[in-house]
Amino acid sequence: MIDLRSDTVTRPGRAMLDAMMAAPVGDDVYGDDPTVNELQRYVAELSGKEAALFLPTGTQANLVALLSHCERGEEYIVGQGAHNYLYEAGGAAVLGSIQPQPIDAAPDGTLPLDKVAAKIKADDIHFARTKLLSLENTHNGKVLPREYLQAAWEFTRQRGLALHVDGARIFNAVVEYGCALKDITHYCDSFTLCLSKGLGTPVGSLLVGSRDYIRRANRWRKMTGGGMRQSGFLAAAGLYALQHNVERLREDHDNAAWLAAQLQEIGADVMRHDTNMLFVRVGEESAAALGDYLRAQDILINASPVVRLVTHLDVSREQLKQLVAHWKAFLNR
Known part of the structure; x- marks a missing residue:
């Protein structure tokens, strides 16, 4: 069967399966699965961030990302067609009491910063507190311009917002830019990375950010049911993918x-x-x-x-x- 519905349909090859079978494992909830720890360390190093957290799915990674940035009654500004607004069952609103403020994206997938500025709420008891700008790279296959990433970063520093990137296919962007991952993740506070799309693993995503941020995220991961045990077997697939499947x-x-x-x-x-x-x-x-x-x-x-x-x-x-x-x-x- 030739399946062109999505790059989520990929299956692990023999070399990846061998790496999974050979992985040393522990109990990740206790923090002692060596393969999970190595995957998290490796991704943090690749991205120039302090820490990373391995989660079962991209939807859960996006949800935990928002829960770790925003409290109840706060909001995130996001694209109308963004995955973590439109395609994840309203999880941030339903489970986190976080209000989305969607705006239309430009044709190149960016969220125009003048439109973002117009949606930042005043410090007024009538409004939810605007806390976060959430971007998506790639967005429907489109790679966000690198100059826009820098402009969005500087904008959020000026406006007191955090900046999160849903990077489910961020390595597709990296390959298209012809740069290193850290060259673009420098322009965000946190990002997610999916391993089970073009990189070819059977399951898994990562959330990456500062050490304190990932500490909060680990609590949310546990609360939302993402604390796995001998998950090093899955993490080994992620390590193999990152070391062999990015350039391809x-x-x-x-x-x-x-x-x-x-x-x-x-x-x-x-x-x-x-x-x-x-x-x-x-x-x-x-x-x-x-x-x-x-x-x-x-x-x-x-x-x-x-x-x-x-x-x-x-x-x-x-x-x-x-x-x-x-x-x-x-x-x-």
Whole structure:
């Protein structure tokens, strides 16, 4: 099956599984799992931060990040289409009594700082206290401009806000920039990193920040059910991914660009492509039929009027050629 629904569908390869099986483990709730500790140390060092915390999922990492920045009755400013506002069941509001203040993102995925400034609440008993600006990098595949990251950092220092980055695919951004992780994480107080997307692990995310911040986050992780025991088996997959699978993300970006060009050539309405994602307009009438047709050819997509195709380590260029051939056949029916 050729699965282009998301880069979350990747499976660990034999070398990663071997690393998992060989991992020394302990009890992470006690803080004595050596492989978890090494993963956390390694990511903190890569990012230039003081500490990191391993969590089971990206949703929990984002939730714990917000809970560790904001108290009840405080708010975070966030994009209307941001994952930690729109796609995580309202967890910050429901479980943390934290108010989201969503604003529209610009076409490049940034949150315009003049719009952010207009939404910062006055120190008044009628309003929630504005505490945090939350960005997303990458956002729908788009890499935020590096100069914007610096401007947002300086803006939040001036306004007394913390700055968090949902970096589920932050290494896709790093590869696109051609820089080191710490070159961009310098411009935030905290960030999350997902290991189970393009990096190819079966599970796991990290939250990274200052030592005091991660100490608070560890309490929230326990409270929200994320305290695992012999989780070094999972952390070993993360270490392997970070040491072997980061640079290969460039292949996914190249494959997405190649696929966009090929689909355009056969007449598909490719709206855009960025990093490892491309978006193709197929329309209401054709969406279900295209999805069914490709499924019959052992190709999975999320069939919708605008189809998002995501390239990843489990889809080769040869398989993408099959997709193009079948898409062309569908258009020619």
